[in-house]
Amino acid sequence: MLKLTINDKEIEVPRGTMLLDACQQAGADIPTFCYDPDLKLAGSCRMCVVEVQGRRNLQASCVTPCENNMIVDTESANVVEARKIILELLLARHKLNCMVCEKVGACKLQEYCYRYDVKESRFAGEAAHFTREDPNPFIERDYDKCIMCTRCVRACEGITGAQAINVKDRGHHAKISTIFDGKLADSSCVFCGQCIMVCPVGALTSKVSMGKGRPFEYEKVLTTCTYCGTGCMLELNVKDDTVVGVTSNRDAQLSPVNKGALCVKGRFGWDFIHYKDRLTTPLIRENGQLREASWDEALDYAANRLNAVKAQHGPDSIALFSSARVTNEENYLAQKMARVAIGTNNVDHCARL
Amino acid sequence: MTNTIEELEKDATVIFLIGTNTTENHPVIGYKIKKNVRENGAKLIVADPRRIELAEMADVFLQFRPGTDVALLNGIMNVIINEGLQDKDFIEKRTEAYEDMKQVVEKYTPEIVSAITAVPAEDIVKAARMYAAAEAGSLCYAMGITQHTTGTDNVKSCCNLALLTGNLGRPGTGVNPLRGQNNVQGACDMGALPVTYPAYQAVAVEANREKFEKAWGVKLPTAKGLMLTEAINAAYHGDVKALYCLGENPMISDPDSHHVEAALKKLDILIVQDIFLTETAQMADVVFPGVSWAEKEGTFTNTERRVQRVRKAVNSRGDARQDWQILSDMTTRLGYPNSYASPEEIFAEIRSLTPSYAGITYDRIEQTGLHWPCPTEEHPGTPILHTEKFSRGLGLFHAVEFKEAFELPDEEYPLILSTGRQLYHYHTRSMTRRAIALDTHRPENQVQVNQKTAAKLGILNGEKVRLTTRRGSIELKAQVTDILNEKLVFTFFHYGEAAANVLTQGEALDPIAGIPEYKVCAVRMEKII
Amino acid sequence: MAEEQRVLLKYADQIDPKIAEDYIKVGGYKGLEKARSMDRKALIEEVKKSGLRGRGGAGFNAGMKWSFVPILDEDRYVVCNFDEGEPGTYKDRIICEKNAQALLEGMAICGAAIASNHGYIYCRGEYPFVVETLKEGIQSAKASGALGDFNIEVRMGAGAYVCGEETALIESIEGHRGEPRFKPPFPGVAGLWAHPTVVNNVETFACLPYILTNGAEWFAGIGAAKYPGTKVLTLTGDVVNATYFEVPTDYNLRDVIYKLGGGVKGGKKLKAVQVGGTSGAFIPEQNLDTPIDFDSMSAIGASLGSGAVFVMDETRDIVDIVTRISKFFEHESCGKCNPCREGTWRCREIMEKINAGKAGQKDIDNLMILSRVMKNAALCGLGQAAPIPIDSTLQHFAYEYSCKLN
Ligand SMILES: Cc1cc2nc3c(=O)[nH]c(=O)nc-3n(C[C@H](O)[C@H](O)[C@H](O)COP(=O)(O)O)c2cc1C
Ligand code: SF4
Ligand code: SF4
Ligand code: SF4
DSSP: OEEEEETTEEEEEOTTOBHHHHHHHTTOOOOOSSOOTTSOOOOOSOTTEEEETTOSSOEEGGGOBOOTTEEEESSOHHHHHHHHHHHHHHHTTSOOOGGGOTTTTSOHHHHHHHHTTOOSOTTOOOOOOOOOOOOOSSEEEOGGGOOOOOHHHHHIIIIIOOOOEEEESOGGGOEEEETTSOOGGGTTOOOOOHHHHHOSSTTEEETTTTTSOOTTTOEEEEEEOSSSTTOOEEEEEEETTEEEEEEOOOOTTTSTTTTTOOOHHHHHOOGGGGOTTOOOSOEEEETTEEEEOOHHHHHHHHHHHHHHHHHHHOGGGEEEEOOSSSOHHHHHHHHHIIIIIIOOOOEEOGGGO | OOSOHHHHHHTOSEEEEESOOHHHHSHHHHHHHHHHHHHHOOEEEEEOSSOOGGGGGOSEEEOOOTTOHHHHHHHHHHHHHHTTOSOHHHHHHHEEOHHHHHHHHHTOOHHHHHHHHOOOHHHHHHHHHHHHTOSSEEEEEOHHHHSSTTHHHHHHHHHHHHHHTTOSSSTTOOEEEOOSSTTHHHHHHTTOBTTEEGGGEETTSHHHHHHHHHHHTSOOOOSOOOOHHHHHHHHHTTSOOEEEEESOOHHHHSSOHHHHHHHHHHOSEEEEEESSOOTTGGGOSEEEEOOOGGGOOEEEEOTTSEEEEEOOOSOOOTTOOOHHHHHHHHHHHTTOOOOOSOHHHHHHHHHHHOGGGTTOOTTTTTTSOEESOOOSTTOOOOSSSOSSOBTTBSEEOOOOOOOOOSSOOOSSSOEEEEEEOOTTOOTTSTTGGGSHHHHHHSOSOEEEEEHHHHHHTTOOTTOEEEEEETTEEEEEEEEEESSSOTTEEEEESOOGGGOGGGTSOOSSBOTTTOOBOTTOEEEEEEEOO | OOOOOOSTTTTTTTSOTTOHHHHHHTTTTHHHHHHHHSOHHHHHHHHHHHTOBOSSSSOOBHHHHHHTOOOOSSOOEEEEEEOOOSTTOOHHHHHHHHHHHHHHHHHHHHHHHHTOOEEEEEEOTTOHHHHHHHHHHHHHHHHHTTTTTOEEEEEEOOSOGGGGSHHHHHHHHTTSOOOOOOSSSOTTTSOGGGSOEEEEEHHHHHHHHHHHHHOHHHHHTSEETTEESEEEEEEEESBSSOSEEEEETTOBHHHIIIIISOSBGGGOOEEEEEESSTTSOEEEGGGOSSBOSHHHHHHTTOOOTTOEEEEEETTOOHHHHHHHHHHHHHHHOOSOSHHHHHHHHHHHHHHHHHHTTOOOHHHHHHHHHHHHHHHHHOSSHHHHHTTHHHHHHHHHOHHHHHHHOO
16 A cells, blocks of 8 residues: 555555545546546547645646655645636637537536636637538537547547547647548448537537537436347436437446447437437327227227127237337236236237347 | 356357357447457358348358358368367267257258358368367357248257367357347247247246246146247237237237238237337237336346346436236236236346246346345345256257248249347337437438349449338438348348338248248349339 | 767767668677566666666656566557657658668667567658668668567558657657547557557657667766766757757757857847757746756756757747747647647737737736646647747746737
8 A cells, every 4th residue: 555645634545546646635626628538548638637745746636656755735826826727728719608508507618617626728819610510410520629639539539449530630730630621421430429428528529419408407217228139228318308419427326337438329329219200199099090089989999899809819919019119017018917917928029030 | 148248258169150250230239249259359250141241350250141051060060070070088978869950951961052152161160170179158149040931940040050179168268149138038038939938937837837836826728839030920910909018019020011001900909108109009909108228226147147126216207107016907807906016126036936046136236236046135146057957957969851931032022031130220220210219310211232132133333222021112322332142142131111121021930939031031122213 | 978879879970870780890789689588677777777767758767667477379560750840840751861771670679679570660750761761771670680579660640749659659650640549558558559559759760779788877877967977959940050969968059159159140139048848947047057858958947848849039039929829729739638739829819919019918817827727627739838938938027018008
């Protein structure tokens, strides 16, 4: 074990612990942009710098291994100055339109500016502009809000393995782009939206959710994805009794299969829920046409017809197709209905198709 | 799956994929496989008639002729046995009928198999050595294995291979079918099958029937039920007169759509319970509006047997009603009065009759889903099956001979057609066509065709073509590519507008599982001028 | 003391660097022979004892660096940093053009010390002709048997200054974007393809044969006690003899300029000297009587760096020069970390504003705070050092700035 003093508090950590974790253990809240516990470390945003006694420079705590007897100050004057200046540098090139930003309430830039009382940037001047329409229907890319944390790049590579995006160009002109700076649709992007999941600011957002609600307005309901058999967990974002988006939960307890990762269907395929032609009333065919009916009428009608068929041709002249789409509970009831109420084993579902 | 998804990322040292286009059909599983290969150096063997995405990063890629799975797997086993690479200890202690299998496999030398499958003999050898040498070899398959008249044989061959190499019962091993839809596993577990009650308790076994008769308080039918494809045929022949269809769209998903349509038209009554007026619902006599998964409580069981919660996020609209309530009401009206207060109450009944679910409660899976079998409330669930013994005791080898697919190309229909899925759509597209982004991105069907075949037929990328089989024809755009060979064309079954199942044959099915042969039928392709 | 002391360049223009035999005739490859006869640890001790410190800028003890390399069952690499991206610096090129075999021998000696057979030379993109020399030299050395089983591959740089930073250099050899990595882990532990890797400068390697043949004491006895040996300097700017020299490290700066360099051109007065390349501090006339060694330079807030000496006469406009330097850094920032990516951009912006006479005291204040944060918080040496020219001129030439404020 290593002994450290962090903000006058003595703690012990196992060898190999990074300073960031040690600081957190000591109760210090360290701001980070590029750090993500599930991704390759970058050590590049420099927001997590802390002052370590005896070291010439401030240390980026996310990539600094703890050493015995380190004395650390996580909010020293130098540290606070560095963080403020970094925030001001980022603001100086940021398309600041929080009023209409999809990320409001969950934006780290906003959060830290508030925390460090950064109201405006003393470095306001010229800045490179990258905004360009990407015609895909899934991901809105507004790189004038990008803070170059490269989490999206690392998630694309490290979680999805798509390697669709990377940093292109250098210095202030560095930006996130596909290999030939083209459209996502022409790259190896699979539109899983893992980049949106990790983006700490409003640079990457979902086009499907656009304008429908911001993080602080919606409630998240954890559920299992309705598409393939992988069984990813996802969060339905609900505002005013309406699903307005899908986010994911990266906690391995809550999201054991996918740990937040989703595919394009899981993340962007939710809007059928409120699609305009959803069935909202029972229908009965009359004179060749389907017409609306009450539940009692429809249920009675269906039951009577089934009973009649059963009476005339026997229970095995009736078949029931259950569904791989519905719940266990419903499948159970469906097969039970076939067996106990109709009296047939003619029950199956589309497992084979 | 005998094993878990996570093991594909963490534990498997060799992953053998056959008949699964994992990155498109189980994307998140695909990510994990990629990660294991890239970051941990796991070896990857991909066997598929198309050069799918994962083939690009495979150590061995076996591009075999569709429908020759048994031959290919027998060939691999032939090499393993001849080179003495089998797990002798495992075979001795945990399996039986090894000799029977060995006898059959002996004939399948790499050279002979190469002639059948069009895979170079040395690749068969390479794959065999790689998989056999695996510390932990995981075999995964999907519909590419099952959707054949020999589907059951194909599955047996996969099991043979795993048994032969002792790749079962340990982390990172297993025979792992990747199930296509969110709750296929659960639907099967719940006994939505003609021959089993919940938890695969066979209808034919009297003790089982008695158990359920006692629990449900009625006499239960003894006659073997009809499988879905059989039921459609029976309807066509007038033996089935009524069909209750819950969240299914056989008009698009079942083989030979014209035949399906004719069959459904002959019914006295068709009842459809769904959330949209699907192609099938449009033919119904009664339509019940159910609710989507976002509007209901319940559980799904994923492909790794993990039972997880589905939670209601929003209220349903209009008069739509909870599906469980509709079923319960119908059951009552059909003469079996019943009532439940909630899905949780139904789940309690399930537990009481389904030993593998007995230990699972909503409370226990509030945070993290559990893997069945989970027999008691103290049981932690079973991520890995068959660690000490198989459900039947010893693992049974099957002697499986290769059989050709039912309908092979000929002069009139010179190409093989395979159908399958793609990343951006789901099943019959009833949901994803209404997911605007997905449908905008992939609005219409395409057929993948090799560039040489296309050139011969004078077809350019994106041009309209007609596909014709003995059953019908559809028109769609050609996607000229080199991921499949000159004899094969591939299309997606999602699209009602150019429905691939107009083309497929439903006449010959797998004799045991009743699965249609979606991966092989004979087709003709022509340019539309 | 006004003489050069040539060790590395002793046979300059007398031997052909491409031909191993030439070098062998003047005693070459004896050092390697000796190194190979020694125990690995003793060899590292010998190098440590010589006091040889890195000539690439950071001045780290070479033997010490090697001693950190873990010898486990994996490949290890010897990498020569020949990126030489500092404007005004060309000493590595001179060493290669005059005595490439010494570099090769030095790398092989390092190979012997860390039990490695793989060497890479990462050569500046603008030096294609030197690459040819090196390749032929390697071929000749291999053919002569002098290198034994030590192999050396030459890789061309991509023309980015930051690729001279050792971890960016490694990324570049690996085929990635030339961006620095965070340290630790240091290359010695996890470098090229995550294997232990020693990165040293050309000049550092080239010293090794002489240390081995003449002994560590001999080397330690030359020049400054704490930074012994000789140093190849390159003189540029307003100086009469704008050329290169090899001097013992206790040579002082005034002598470099006035004795070897022949003084300021046109008999003008000297305004400032920038030592160590673009990121070096500006040294005013009153500090000229300082030995050039690493520590003495540090003591006056400057750095020896690569050994470039840029002389500015009285007519030079300091603010204008610093503005141009700030443009250089803005251009060369790789863009990975926030303080440097945005900081170099804003430094340039503010410097241009000052230079154009449009700035006020507020801008100077902003510049100072920005400098401090860059030094404190940038990821690599580029961002940390970029503000040094600004800082040192604000300190020593404040008047020139104030003249331009409005
Ligand atoms: C921005 C930057 C550029 C550098 N350029 C060079 C260079 O061109 N040549 C060099 O030898 N070292 C350069 N270095 C120093 C190297 O990172 C490293 O310290 C050196 O190669 C180690 O060799 P040495 O110990 O022999 O000096 C540079 C450092 C930085 C931060
Ligand atoms: S787009 Fe978002 S995640 Fe990607 S680098 Fe920019 S800020 Fe980071
Ligand atoms: S998010 Fe994608 S991979 Fe995950 S369950 Fe849903 S459809 Fe399958
Ligand atoms: S200091 Fe500059 S050059 Fe170095 S990593 Fe940061 S951005 Fe790149």
